[in-house]
Amino acid sequence: MSYFFQIVVSGIVVGSIYALAALGLVLVYKSSRVANFAHGQIIAAGAFITFFLTVRLGVPIFFSFLASMLITFFLAMSVERIFLRRLIGEPIISVIMVTIGLASIFDGLIYLTPFGSENFSFPTFLPTESIVVGGVSISWTQLVGVIITFVLIGCFSWFFKKSTVGISMRAVSDDQFGAMSVGISVPRVFALAWATAGLSAAAAGCIIGNITGLNFETLHAFGIVVFPVVILGGLDSILGAVVAGIIMGLIQQFASGYLDGNFGLNGTGDVMPYIILLIILLFKPHGLFGIHEIERV
Amino acid sequence: MSQNRWLATGNFFTSYKQEQRTFFTHLDRTIFTCFLVILFGWPLVFEISNKYMLVLDNILIAIVAVMGLNLLLGFAGLISIGHAAFVGIGAYTVASVCQVIGENHVIVTHFWPVLIVCAGIMGAIFGAFVGLPALRLKHLYLAIATLSFQMIFEWVIQFMSFFNQGQTIYVGRAHWLTGQVGRSDHYLFWYYIILTIVVILGFGVRNLLKTKYGRCLVAVRDNDRAADAMGMNPGLTKVYAFALAGFFAGVAGALHAYLYRGVGFESFTLHASVGYLAMAIVGGLGTLNGIFWGPVAIKFLDIQVEQFSEFVGQYLTSAPNVATALKPLSFGLVIVLFLMYEPRGIANWWRIVKSYTKLWPFRY
Numbered sequence: 307m308s309y310f311f312q313i314v315v316s317g318i319v320v321g322s323i324y325a326l327a328a329l330g331l332v333l334v335y336k337s338s339r340v341a342n343f344a345h346g347q348i349i350a351a352g353a354f355i356t357f358f359l360t361v362r363l364g365v366p367i368f369f370s371f372l373a374s375m376l377i378t379f380f381l382a383m384s385v386e387r388i389f390l391r392r393l394i395g396e397p398i399i400s401v402i403m404v405t406i407g408l409a410s411i412f413d414g415l416i417y418l419t420p421f422g423s424e425n426f427s428f429p430t431f432l433p434t435e436s437i438v439v440g441g442v443s444i445s446w447t448q449l450v451g452v453i454i455t456f457v458l459i460g461c462f463s464w465f466f467k468k469s470t471v472g473i474s475m476r477a478v479s480d481d482q483f484g485a486m487s488v489g490i491s492v493p494r495v496f497a498l499a500w501a502t503a504g505l506s507a508a509a510a511g512c513i514i515g516n517i518t519g520l521n522f523e524t525l526h527a528f529g530i531v532v533f534p535v536v537i538l539g540g541l542d543s544i545l546g547a548v549v550a551g552i553i554m555g556l557i558q559q560f561a562s563g564y565l566d567g568n569f570g571l572n573g574t575g576d577v578m579p580y581i582i583l584l585i586i587l588l589f590k591p592h593g594l595f596g597i598h599e600i601e602r603v
Numbered sequence: 604m605s606q607n608r609w610l611a612t613g614n615f616f617t618s619y620k621q622e623q624r625t626f627f628t629h630l631d632r633t634i635f636t637c638f639l640v641i642l643f644g645w646p647l648v649f650e651i652s653n654k655y656m657l658v659l660d661n662i663l664i665a666i667v668a669v670m671g672l673n674l675l676l677g678f679a680g681l682i683s684i685g686h687a688a689f690v691g692i693g694a695y696t697v698a699s700v701c702q703v704i705g706e707n708h709v710i711v712t713h714f715w716p717v718l719i720v721c722a723g724i725m726g727a728i729f730g731a732f733v734g735l736p737a738l739r740l741k742h743l744y745l746a747i748a749t750l751s752f753q754m755i756f757e758w759v760i761q762f763m764s765f766f767n768q769g770q771t772i773y774v775g776r777a778h779w780l781t782g783q784v785g786r787s788d789h790y791l792f793w794y795y796i797i798l799t800i801v802v803i804l805g806f807g808v809r810n811l812l813k814t815k816y817g818r819c820l821v822a823v824r825d826n827d828r829a830a831d832a833m834g835m836n837p838g839l840t841k842v843y844a845f846a847l848a849g850f851f852a853g854v855a856g857a858l859h860a861y862l863y864r865g866v867g868f869e870s871f872t873l874h875a876s877v878g879y880l881a882m883a884i885v886g887g888l889g890t891l892n893g894i895f896w897g898p899v900a901i902k903f904l905d906i907q908v909e910q911f912s913e914f915v916g917q918y919l920t921s922a923p924n925v926a927t928a929l930k931p932l933s934f935g936l937v938i939v940l941f942l943m944y945e946p947r948g949i950a951n952w953w954r955i956v957k958s959y960t961k962l963w964p965f966r967y
Contacts (some may be wrong), residue, residue, distance in 0.1 A: 341743050392943055398742045399682050400942050404882055406684075406877055407938030414932025422928065513893055530754075530873070533747050541743070576759035580751035587748050 308441030315558065315561040319448045319517070321555020322455040326510040327411055327528050328535040329462060330545040336479040337499035337543040339398075340390060343405040346506060346529015347412035350522055352378045352508025354421045357428065357444040367431055372457030375379040375508045382504025384495050390500070391493065409529065416522055453512040458509055459548055462502070466544065474500060479542065534579035540593030550594060552580055621700030623813055628683030642798060646791055655783070656790035657862075658906065663797040664858050665898035670808055671884045672853025673897075676880075678817070679844035681737055682746040685753035686879045687816075692729050693722040693856020695760065698772040698866040702765060707775040715777045715861060719800075723850045730849020737841040753873055760868050769868030774860050793862045800854065809891060821845055847949035873923035881938045887948025896949035901937070908933045926942045 314568035327349060334342050342348075352374050359370030389408060393401050416422050431447040477485040478495045487490055511525060518524060535554045539546025562575030586593065611950040616622050626632040662720055673688045697718055709719065736748040777792070778783050784792045813819040819840045822830040827837040860866045878901065886897020912926040945951060 341746075378742070389939060389943070396942075396946065399676065399680075399888075400946055402682065403741065403880060404744055404939055404942050405878070407942065409934040410877070410931040410935025411939065412935075414928050414930070414935060416926075417928035417931070446634045530750070533750065537747060570761045573758060577755055580754040580758075583735070584748060584755075587740060587744060587751075591744055592738055 309405035309563070311440075313444045313559045315442055315444050316448075317556035318552060319555070319559070320453055320559060320578075321443070321552035322452045322581035323510060323514055323517070323551075324528075324532065324535050325548040325551025326455045326458060326506055326513065326552050328532045328539065329544060330506040331532050331536050332511070332542060333475075333499050333503045333506070334545045335536070336544075337475050338496045339392070340401050340405065341533075341541075342408035343391070343402065343529065344385075344412055345503070345532060346526035347409050348378060348382060348415065348504055349511040350413065350416060350509040350525035350527050351381065352504070353511030353520055354416065354419070354522075355508070356512045356516065357520055358419070360429065361426075367428070371509075371512055374512065374580030375505050378504035378508040379501045380504075381567055382507070383501040384490070386497050386500035390496070403566070406441050409526075422522055423518070423519075426515075428516050428520070442510055445517075447516045451517055454513060458506065459544075462506065463544055465502075471498065472483055473557035517567070531579055534586075536593075537583055538593055539594040543593070546593055554582070557582060562565075599600065604888055605709035614733075624721070625809055641900060646794065653787075653790050653851050656794060657900065658799055660790055660793050660862050660927065663794070663801055663901045664855050665879070665882060665902065666801055666895055667797070667804060667858065668805055668852050668855035668879055669886065669898050671848035671855070672879050672883045673886070673888065673890075673894050674808065674811075674820070674851070675844050675848035676883055677887075678824060679811070679820040679841065679895070681734075681841060681844055682742065683749040683845075684746050684847070684873070684876055684880065685733070685749035685756070686852055687871045687873070687875035688753045688756035689726050689730055689733075689852030689855040690859065690875070690879075691760065692727045692734065692849070694860040694871065695766060695854030695856070696722040696725040696853065697774055697860040698856050699765070701772060701774050704765075705774045712775045712778045719854055719857040719861075723853040725931070726849035726853020726856065727846040728849070730852070731842050731846040733849075734811045736841040737845060739836045747911065750873075753876055757868070757872060758821070760871070767866075771867040773864040773865045774863075777861055789864075790862070790898050793858070795856055797862075804851065804854070805891075805894075808894070811833065815888060816843070824889075825877060841919075848912075878934075878960025881934065885937060886943050887950025889953050890950035890954075892953055896953070901934075904933060905930070910911070 324417055330348070331342055331345050332534045334340055337512060355374035355377050356367075356370050359365040359373055360367050363370075365373065385408065390401070390403055393404055432450060434446070436443040437449065466476060474485065474490045475495050475498065477488070477490055478492055482492055485495075508526070513559070514528065530556075535550050539548070539550030540552060558575045558578050561578040562573075564576040565571050626635060668686065668690050670681065671689070675683055694948070695713075701708075701716060706711060728764075733749060733752045738747055740748055760766050761962050766772065776789070780791065812821075819835050822833065822835055823837045823840045823844075830840070831837050856871075859870065863870075882897035882901045883893070884897070885900050887893025887896070908929050909926065912929045915925050915929075941948065
């Protein structure tokens, strides 16, 4: 039975990171209807900036965490300003392809730095021994990571529910022309959505980096796995992203915990999100909490 | 038609039948014939090394694959981020035949044209199957559905022992009328075969676009409800566009398997899919000649970047991996810059040149 609970715990850990990573994607899609395929690269960039500041420059980890969030904030904002601003009104394939191209550019830029192809790990700043409760163990980094994730998600949802900027962002996502006519600057909202996405991506990158170690391949793989998560939750729902992230994390851990090695299967954890995705797309394409915008032909 | 058929400047058609012709002017047809003669004839005059012949073969295979993708994306307006998986299905059809009956069985070596067509049909079946979500989904959702197909394909290949877990499965040498195709003229032989297939399929696409079925694709792309109102069946058209794209990709995959004499998992990853998308976009979506420009441009860029990074690598010995960095960088830059400044691709340049020379010297 403790095996079961162990899987539940690790599923929640993985899932909450998915939720944080998916948050950025949802924010961008919600405001500007752009699916950002370069999200994984921004996550990686955030993680490596933190690593660079902490290890190479010796900044305390808390400050470098904040600094990298600030840097990716402006990075994502400038991405929107330079590339996406020109594409407003273009067909959706152009927008998707531009973000895929951006992913490729970021790949190249990160490979140019020394972080491209090796494994790194953050210096430990938490106790290394795990907490064991009834046979279920969770390490301090995982616990702190999950707590930070939920605090951040709470902050973000407060930001969207209560703050003026958040409300204007929701207004833009509902009706761009209506928002414009009451004096909301739509381009500014787009930029802000990208910037907050960058912020959450950096946070996700740091937490993943602390838990699993820093490796560019695994970090930017998150950019693709996040898509099943946001489809499950509904592409424009923050609550959906959180719930779906945890569901997806649990499914993945259960698949690799129980299916791998049993029925001649291996690596089911990696493929499970996509199988789930196909099933959702067939039966409930707008996801759990998404709005019904799918039309049949 | 004007009296002098060499100087036809303008539209002189008097019947619909004339407008349906493959080549509009005599000059078009002459240039095309010369072009074909040059493409088929130059290997007899120049002798180039196997290395460069392989590059040419690669470009031609990419052209076959991009033909399917351009039909799907440019003409039917359906996004597919899983095109490399369809190519992989073609290749793995050949590979699984080799697994079952042995890589040097007479079917593999002598009846390869049949096997190539079979691979195409297999691709079409899978294409139609993957296209089923297109009945309900649009745009981004469809893109992600095809993406998940790509991921599932990669997983199946990597974890099934039947497919050798993604390791290379060997394919026997093909036989020709003169006997087995030897090591030295293997690439030359496949150059001719692939070129023939490209020409046949190119005419196929050209003629398809003149029929009801091709126009269906364009109508559904532009407005599927209007197409529905006009009596076309948009759902069926979408599925059939996917099947068509799958057929082209399957043929490309089988050719890939025979050219490399083996099938491995690395050639059909997500990265390759993005490469095909880039080729289709750089060439020009929804144009026939863009199918040919795109692969040539992207593969040419690849080679140039490789040579450049070798050159840089000589001077920057400490730089970790310039080649791995420059490749995605230049590739991404090309995609982004084309989409920002020339969304209609290289085919648009060709169109400008053509419209300039068409009425030359009378520019009014």
